Amino acid sequence: MSLPGILDRSLTDLSRALERREVSSEEVTLASLSRIEATDGRLHAFLRVAPERAVADARAADARRARGEARSRLDGIPIALKDIFLTRGLETTCGSRILEGFVPPFDATVVERLAAAGAVVLGKLNMDEFAMGSSNENSAFGPCRNPWDLERTPGGSSGGSAAAVAARQVFGALGTDTGGSIRQPASLCGVVGVKPTYGRVSRYGVVAFASSLDQVGPIARTVPDAATLLGAVAGHDPRDQTSSTLPVPDYLEGLEGGARGLRIGVPREWFQGGSEAGVERRVREALAAYEAMGATLVDVELPHAKYGVAAYYLVAPAEASSNLARYDGVRFGLRAPARTLGEMYGETRDRGFGAEPKRRIMLGTYALSAGYYDAYYLRAQKVRTLVRRDFDRAFERCDLVAGPVSPTVAFRLGEKVADPLQMYLADVFTISCNLAALPGLSVPAGLHPESGLPIGLQLVGRPFDEATMLRAARALEREMGPAPAPGAIG
């Protein structure tokens, strides 16, 4: 394998090349770091690059290989992490000024697991502040851009993760998804993004946004790559009491099983003109491809899906207002000088939080305040039950539910910043999956017929049935051929 082309290879291909000793982890890590150096001034996918640490880790991986003691398929593979994951000794800001300079004293469980698998972390990736946003424009450190068109957003909140993977800066990344924050940027950047079932992956050491919705997942260039990363981080963690004890299957086993015999549910409500014509066309073509591969399409109904955004924008801000109470200037992060404790809280939070976290803290505090709890938060939690029942009913007749990820291709930076509600509606197709605690993913389904921008197909599975969802995504990926690379950054 020649070094110049190596960054275009998938994680899975690189893993084989490392195993055969055709290339060293140090060589490929240095190639990735050069790629970041050459492109990130324009892309801004990274908030922080950690080259010394990465090269040291790569050398250690090479030494293990030389001794025949490779830790896993991920040993020596350059990846990066959304800046929401706590990394011991490496600054973690969550895209916020209030955490600027915060150096975590411990690693998130998923970071520990990736290290145990030998993955080489190159740095921390850009994101909307506290994962609140769908365009990366809420990052306190300036937005990441889309490698397909630098005037457009990569999506959010895991925009840096999707952009870095699409732009060949790294071979995979971890993101988080509270209302679509893995799947939507994956769709907008033309890569694979997986949001596992709530409880599948530990959130210990992951900065909390909305605790009944947040879930960790991989972003990668191919389905097998994503399956490899998911397998490395999934599984019970005694330090996260919401993490499930169900065993983790080998996601690579059966991955090539094809789509024959699968029943794919097509919800009427996701095809009622809610997405732009080019998006709906590619999604319908993907459904036709499944039929041609031997799957059956089944009409299903999700009558409460249209209430998803409304329920989400009560539940998520309510939980955020509680989770973000910890940023008070006392134990870590920013502290504004003040005469009294009360003033210190107010000043610190005023200076430290950007407009979107403030908006959501206000909304959530209102929704939880005396006299409003029943009308807002409690009602929204009841609507969640209705959303989940819709899916349970659909899954009596199908194995997966399919539809668009995002109603549009990547939009222009600045296009939606003035109207928070319009930005929230970018998540209209992804939110139900979080509300219902189900696994969902985005897999490339081609390019928009006019703009040439990528479009993702969303698949939603039964609880803890990531394997079927990944197998179906892999079938489409094989049918479509290798996803094209973005052209805007050279």
Next chain:
Amino acid sequence: MALSLDEVRRIAALARLRLSPEEETRLAGELSAILDYVRQLEELDVSGVEPMTHALAAGETPFREDVLLPCLPPEEALANAPARAGSCFQVPRILE
């Protein structure tokens, strides 16, 4: 539903957020628009529907043994403190 400026100030005080007058005005408008949008949930009859307070089935997340586990040494826990006094986090005065 229009949220009054007084109400915005009351919520900001509950959330320990000091807002500028411009922010108060802007948030009153934005929050009113969002609350109008979420009002569509009132169309639904949710009587007799249990709220989804747990996303996982019972038994999937068992209790652990109540045993002492290692925790952060005080020096590491204090390493990010904006101000400290000995082994304590130091804060400005609480009473005037």
